[in-house]
Amino acid sequence: MTAFFRVNGDLWVERVPLADIAARFGTPCFVYSRAALERAWTEFDAAFAGVPHLVCYAMKANSNLAVLNLFARKGSGFDIVSGGELARALAAGAEPAKIVFSGVGKTEAEMESALAAGILCFNVESAAELETLNRVAGRVGSAAPVSFRVNPDVDPKTHPYISTGLKESKFGVAFAAARALYARAAELPHVAIRGIDIHIGSQIGELAPHREAAIKLRGLVEALAADGIALHHIDLGGGLGIRYDDEVPLPTFEYAAMLREVFRGRPETLLLEPGRRLVGEAGVMLTRVTYLKPGVDRNFAIVDAAMNDLIRPALYDAWHGVEPVCVRDEPALRYQVVGAICESADFIARDRDLAIEEGDLLAVRAAGAYAFAMSSNYNSRPRACEVMVDGDRVHLVRRRETVAELFASESPLP
Ligand code: LLP
Numbered sequence: 001m002t003a004f005f006r007v008n009g010d011l012w013v014e015r016v017p018l019a020d021i022a023a024r025f026g027t028p029c030f031v032y033s034r035a036a037l038e039r040a041w042t043e044f045d046a047a048f049a050g051v052p053h054l055v056c057y058a059m060k061a062n063s064n065l066a067v068l069n070l071f072a073r074k075g076s077g078f079d080i081v082s083g084g085e086l087a088r089a090l091a092a093g094a095e096p097a098k099i100v101f102s103g104v105g106k107t108e109a110e111m112e113s114a115l116a117a118g119i120l121c122f123n124v125e126s127a128a129e130l131e132t133l134n135r136v137a138g139r140v141g142s143a144a145p146v147s148f149r150v151n152p153d154v155d156p157k158t159h160p161y162i163s164t165g166l167k168e169s170k171f172g173v174a175f176a177a178a179r180a181l182y183a184r185a186a187e188l189p190h191v192a193i194r195g196i197d198i199h200i201g202s203q204i205g206e207l208a209p210h211r212e213a214a215i216k217l218r219g220l221v222e223a224l225a226a227d228g229i230a231l232h233h234i235d236l237g238g239g240l241g242i243r244y245d246d247e248v249p250l251p252t253f254e255y256a257a258m259l260r261e262v263f264r265g266r267p268e269t270l271l272l273e274p275g276r277r278l279v280g281e282a283g284v285m286l287t288r289v290t291y292l293k294p295g296v297d298r299n300f301a302i303v304d305a306a307m308n309d310l311i312r313p314a315l316y317d318a319w320h321g322v323e324p325v326c327v328r329d330e331p332a333l334r335y336q337v338v339g340a341i342c343e344s345a346d347f348i349a350r351d352r353d354l355a356i357e358e359g360d361l362l363a364v365r366a367a368g369a370y371a372f373a374m375s376s377n378y379n380s381r382p383r384a385c386e387v388m389v390d391g392d393r394v395h396l397v398r399r400r401e402t403v404a405e406l407f408a409s410e411s412p413l414p
Contacts, residue, residue, distance in 0.1 A: 003033030003389075004284060004365070009327040011363055015392040018286060018325045022361050025385050025396060027288045028305035030372045032397075034390040036282035037067060037368075041074050044274055047256035051263075051270060054120075056100050058238045058275030059085055061369040066388050066397035067279060068092030077120065079238070079273040083110040086117060096120075100235065100271065102149065102199070104129075104170055111136040115144060123149045123197045123235065125172055130185060137190035146185060147195035147235060150178045150220065152213040156201030156239065159316045165200025165213060172198070178220055182229045193229060195271070196221060199237025202276060207250055207258055210239070214262040221266065234263065235271035242280040244366050245319045252277065276369040283368025285310055285384070286325070287348070289360045290340070299335050301356060306339020307346040308378040310364060310371050314345040321365035322349045330355040337362070341379050372398075377406055 004013050011018045013033050021031055045055050056077035059068060063085060068078070069092045077098030078089045089099060099119040101110075104126065111133055114122065124130050124146050137144040151172035154165045164171045173181055178196075185191050200213050214236065221234060236259060243249050259270060287305035294300075312318035322337055332353040339346045348364060356362070375383050382401035387394060 002281065003036040004363070006327075011323065011325045013284070013389045016389050016394055018284070018363060019361055021387055021389070021394060022286045022288070022325070024394070025387055026400065027286050027361070028309050028384040029286045030283055030367060030384055030386045031286060032062075032064075032067065032279075032283045032368055032386065032388045034070065034388055037070055037279060038074065040278045040282060041071055041076060044252050044272070044278060045074070047252040048259075048270065048272070051260055053270040053272065054098060054233075056098065056235075056271055056273050057278055058273045059089060060373060061275030062279040062283070062371075062373050063088050064372070064386050064397055065092045066386075066395065068094065071278070077271070079275075083107075083113050086110070086114055086119075090117060100147075100197075100273070102197075102273070106133075108132060108136050111144070112140060115140055115142050119145070121145045121147050121194045121233070121235075123147050125149045127173070127177075127181060127184070130181065130188070130191065134188040134190045143190050143192045145194040146191045147197040147233070148173055148178055148181055148185075149197040149199065150175055150217070152198055152200065152216045154200050154209050154213045154216070156204045156209045157206060158201045158203050158241075159318075161316055162202040163200070164202075165198065165209075175216065175220065179223060179227060182224055183227065186229060193231065195231050195233035195235055195268070196224070197235035197237065197271075199273060200239060202239050203241040204239040205241045205247055205250065207254060210236075210255060211258050211262065214259060218262055218266070221268070231268050233269040233271050234266070235273065238273040238275045238277070240274060240277040242276055242366060242369070244321065249277075280366050280369035283366075283371065285364040285367040285371060287362050287364060289356055289358050289362065292356070292358055299333055301335040301337045301354065303337055303339060303348060303362060305348060305364070305384070306341040306379070306381065307343065308341060308376045308381045309339070309384050310348060310367060311374050311376070312370060313347055313349065314343075320349060320367065322352050322354070323363050323365065324354060324356055325361040325363050328355045328357070328360075341381075377401075380406055382406060
């Protein structure tokens with residue numbers, strides 16, 4: 001079920017025509033459906049009903065306060081990766097005791113603010129980080145709750161840039177090193193062992209890599225128990241893929257059923273860190289065709305969104321559906337849908353058959369995850385606005401940046 005559908009050829013979200021939103025707020029513009037966001041969170045959570053669990057939304061996927069606040073109101077936890085994300089999560093109403101802190105490079109300042117907030121757990125990714133965390137916690141007079149992120153050396157079969165669980169990756173600690181690290185943590189006065197963590201990659205289509213990693217993890221949890229290390233939770237990370245083109249996403253309930261099976265009989269709480277699955281299909285990016293430019297062997301549709309607004313095609317060769325918001329009864333031509341940025345990598349979509357004219361509005365689908373969140377000001381382009389639709393109500397949840405804001409914090413030499 002999707003919140004985006006056609007009414008007499010026009011694309012709507014919930015009870016609002018997308019063309020109305022573009023007319024009111026301009027383009028480029030990200031539009032999210034409240035119903036789709038809430039449904040995604042509830043479905044995910046429900047798949048684990050009956051087992052002690054906590055969904056910690058990986059907020060890097062989409063960190064708009066309105067999105068975070070919707071999830072916080074549902075009782076969601078959050079997976080953060082920076083002091084900035086911590087501040088955002090707290091501003092959106094997150095409960096500190098439901099926040100896990102991931103990332104290979106946490107600074108002392110970030111550790112201090114997370115300790116002060118009272119987060120659930122630090123997912124520690126190296127021996128050096130463990131020692132620093134112990135020192136920082138000692139300095140502020142507390143004990144840092146920790147998990148180690150272990151690297152199960154499993155191939156998630158996804159794009160290399162979003163594969164994180166292979167042994168050559170910068171993430172996590174080697175499986176073979178884990179027991180010694182837990183033993184070291186147990187000796188340290190200012191850390192408290194809470195759990196264990198994996199995250200093998202993103203946009204994963206198959207169950208098998210998840211299962212392989214989970215089985216390895218269970219083995220390690222049992223080895224640690226034999227060493228006298230008791231854990232409170234097991235964090236499985238995120239990674240479930242969504243539908244961009246013709247992928248058939250792994251149903252959450254199948255993933256959950258596999259985890260129930262693998263961890264049957266274990267007392268630990270399961271933590272999940274879904275990002276893309278909760279927000280990806282709940283958003284579109286609206287962009288308008290500025291020019292049509294016929295070429296010798298390719299036609300270009302130059303649009304007002306660019307790689308600064310949506311970098312996924314340029315960075316991962318990612319495919320996003322592109323559809324006219326209002327259909328035209330004309331023959332389609334094959335287009336390269338490109339932005340105005342001075343880079344050949346600045347494309348939104350390639351080789352798409354579209355019946356369009358200059359000034360037409362396009363919807364770029366599945367733009368709720370890693371879209372606005374990865375946007376930039378390259379070429380001094382203000383970042384787009386974000387809108388959330390709730391039934392027939394339309395809320396501007398982030399206004400468009402102004403050009404003046406882009407250089408307000410800069411200064412020429414005296
Ligand atoms: N937990 C950790 C520790 C992560 O690093 C990530 C994503 C997640 C959870 C959430 O993964 P998800 O459920 O969204 O797959 N920018 C890329 C995706 C990068 C993912 C980074 N880590 C993209 O646009 O495809």
